[in-house]
Amino acid sequence: MSTLQSIRPTARDDAVLNVLADFVTVEGLQPGDRLPTERVLSERLKVSRTTVREALTRWEGLGLVERRQGSGTYLKAAVSRDMFHLPLTFASGNDFESLMQTLEIRRALEAEAAALCAQRAGPKEIAFIREKLDVMEESFHAHAGMSSEEDWDFHLAIYSVSGNPLFGQIISAMHEAFHRFWEHPLGVRDFGHASFPYHRTLYDRIVAHDAEGARAEALKLIATVEDDLRRGAANLKLADIR
Amino acid sequence: MSTLQSIRPTARDDAVLNVLADFVTVEGLQPGDRLPTERVLSERLKVSRTTVREALTRWEGLGLVERRQGSGTYLKAAVSRDMFHLPLTFASGNDFESLMQTLEIRRALEAEAAALCAQRAGPKEIAFIREKLDVMEESFHAHAGMSSEEDWDFHLAIYSVSGNPLFGQIISAMHEAFHRFWEHPLGVRDFGHASFPYHRTLYDRIVAHDAEGARAEALKLIATVEDDLRRGAANLKLADIR
DNA sequence: ATTGGCACAATGGTCTGACCAATTTCGAGG
DNA sequence: CCTCGAAATTGGTCAGACCATTGTGCCAAT
Numbered sequence: 001m002s003t004l005q006s007i008r009p010t011a012r013d014d015a016v017l018n019v020l021a022d023f024v025t026v027e028g029l030q031p032g033d034r035l036p037t038e039r040v041l042s043e044r045l046k047v048s049r050t051t052v053r054e055a056l057t058r059w060e061g062l063g064l065v066e067r068r069q070g071s072g073t074y075l076k077a078a079v080s081r082d083m084f085h086l087p088l089t090f091a092s093g094n095d096f097e098s099l100m101q102t103l104e105i106r107r108a109l110e111a112e113a114a115a116l117c118a119q120r121a122g123p124k125e126i127a128f129i130r131e132k133l134d135v136m137e138e139s140f141h142a143h144a145g146m147s148s149e150e151d152w153d154f155h156l157a158i159y160s161v162s163g164n165p166l167f168g169q170i171i172s173a174m175h176e177a178f179h180r181f182w183e184h185p186l187g188v189r190d191f192g193h194a195s196f197p198y199h200r201t202l203y204d205r206i207v208a209h210d211a212e213g214a215r216a217e218a219l220k221l222i223a224t225v226e227d228d229l230r231r232g233a234a235n236l237k238l239a240d241i242r
Numbered sequence: 243m244s245t246l247q248s249i250r251p252t253a254r255d256d257a258v259l260n261v262l263a264d265f266v267t268v269e270g271l272q273p274g275d276r277l278p279t280e281r282v283l284s285e286r287l288k289v290s291r292t293t294v295r296e297a298l299t300r301w302e303g304l305g306l307v308e309r310r311q312g313s314g315t316y317l318k319a320a321v322s323r324d325m326f327h328l329p330l331t332f333a334s335g336n337d338f339e340s341l342m343q344t345l346e347i348r349r350a351l352e353a354e355a356a357a358l359c360a361q362r363a364g365p366k367e368i369a370f371i372r373e374k375l376d377v378m379e380e381s382f383h384a385h386a387g388m389s390s391e392e393d394w395d396f397h398l399a400i401y402s403v404s405g406n407p408l409f410g411q412i413i414s415a416m417h418e419a420f421h422r423f424w425e426h427p428l429g430v431r432d433f434g435h436a437s438f439p440y441h442r443t444l445y446d447r448i449v450a451h452d453a454e455g456a457r458a459e460a461l462k463l464i465a466t467v468e469d470d471l472r473r474g475a476a477n478l479k480l481a482d483i484r
Numbered sequence: 485a486t487t488g489g490c491a492c493a494a495t496g497g498t499c500t501g502a503c504c505a506a507t508t509t510c511g512a513g514g
Numbered sequence: 515c516c517t518c519g520a521a522a523t524t525g526g527t528c529a530g531a532c533c534a535t536t537g538t539g540c541c542a543a544t
Contacts, residue, residue: 012527013299037495048528050292053496057296058303062329069496070536077331084332084340086419087304089325090411101406108354108409112346164343166330167350170412173328254498279524290499295525311525312507487544498533508523514516 012047016055019045021081034072035065062087063173100229102174107222109167110155114202114218115211116162125161126207132157133203146192154199158206191232194224254289258297261287263323276314277307304329328412342471344416349464351409352397356444356460357453358404367403368449374399375445388434396441400448433474436466 020041029035038056042049056073059065062085066076121129136150152175159168198221205213262283271277280298284291298315301307304327308318332340363371378392394417401410440463447455 039495050529051527053296054299054526057299061300061303061327062331064331067496068536069534070494072495072536079331084419086330086332086415088328088330088412088415089304089306089319090328090408091320091322091325101408104354104358104406105351105408105412108350109347112350112353116346164346166332166343166347169330170328170347173330177326281524292500293498296497309525310507311505312523314507314524485544488542490539490541492538492540494535494537496533496535499531501530502528504525504527506523506525509521511518511520513518 012051013055013058016041016045016047016052017059018081020055021079021083024075024079025081029075031075031077033075035075037072096229099178100226102178103222103226103229106171106174107219107226109171110158110222111215111218113159113162113164113167114206114214116164117158118206118209118211118214120163121161121206121209129154129157129161129203129206133199136199140196146196148192151192151195151199158202191228192225194228195221198224254293255297255300258283258287258289258294259301260323262297263321263325266317266321267323271317273317273319275317277317279314338471341420342468344420345464345468345471348413348416349461349468351413352400352464353457353460355401355404355406355409356448356456358406359400360448360451360453360456362405363403363448363451371396371399371403371445371448375441378441382438388438390434393434393437393441400444433470434467436470437463440466 020035023029024035036044038049038052041052045052056065056067059079060067064075064077064079066074068074117125117129132150132154136147136154139147139150155171156168159171198217202214202217202221205217262277265271266277278286280291280294283294287294298307298309301321302309306317306319306321307315309315332343359367359371374392374396378389378396381389381392398410398414401413440459444456444459444463447459
């Protein structure tokens, strides 16, 4: 009988979110778009601004929406009425150990995403990834070093083509949480430099639709990042990263 | 210069949550315990009840806390100051597609955990896993079928020995969210039956400290589960699982 | 024509005080 | 001792106000 628990958890807030989700769907709002003012919503929905704010706060906590004071509230992810939220929360400090652990998770997901990508990528998807790769390589040669933004775009493309949005969601969330350290974590010069060649080899395996090969290349790629990280940690012993 | 963006995202709410997290830690509150009244918090922290409520609403949305009108606000999970939130959103509800997507995530994590486990397991850890394997196999032969509980224990042991708590935490959270469907998802008889032999082969690779071998066996194991799932979905077309 | 600064409007963030609704507590009455 | 109901407690909602930040557009100086 556990399936019919709590018949009325809360009314107003949920109702507001449902209506708002429908509004987003009907209006075809995309991530980045601005949604109506709190005051407008409160008036239209015939509820107080307090209630609207509580509802939006819930969405904000789930990362679906972003508020900018003086500007407005903006969509951060696609929302619809039939959504299922799985908020994971775990204890994890910003120390070297935690960073290493998240990197192990990333390695796991990166490898699987690469394998799926190699399986599922059609000509159009391959061209999409190719484009990101070209930009990255050009930037690399122009600045004689990895550009974290173009690099990130390349990986995002792979997650996207994998056909499973969860890969991008999980890794993006981690990326965001650690973005200060993920990029140039420990003051290592040319961080990520060693990973450069594996981007192309990974791309080649994807083009060949070689799932296991792609998995292997992705593992090698992440391995170089982990090495960089370990080197950095060794450099400054007892680094206080927070 | 991307490291110094957003100097003041929001003050009060976050501050409240930090203080509250510290309070929970110091007071040693456990899930199920009741935390102070909104009015008390608002008075103690010198902020309005509105602000306290916004903060608690955020926690409620993350499933950390449960509010009961007329009774109080209760802890639902362990909280601490250094928490890492990873809100995942599934496009659609509890349908076949979503289940398959989470299974792909599980495959990724399972493979990596197995590889790490093979690398890091000492004699004591191997004995620990062996114990779970024995229990599972015994149960299998006794009941002529997979016992989901003992099976789960075996996998939990591997996550644990992997040395990275994130594996167990992420997979457990997904497992919990889908537990009704994860076990006997689509009325398939002998669900998971095909996966049985791979538990021992996986164990053997771990004993041999063969990381890549363990990864391969874990992949095969999950592949059988996916096959079962696909078979089940084919059986009852247009299954309405919700 | 461009640029810089400034006032004003719009918007999210916070506060106050009040009332409503569900729950718990506890005393009166059996 | 038990039962029932009133009162206190607590989360949920509301209205209205003010603050802090951001965006916009006008105007003057260059």
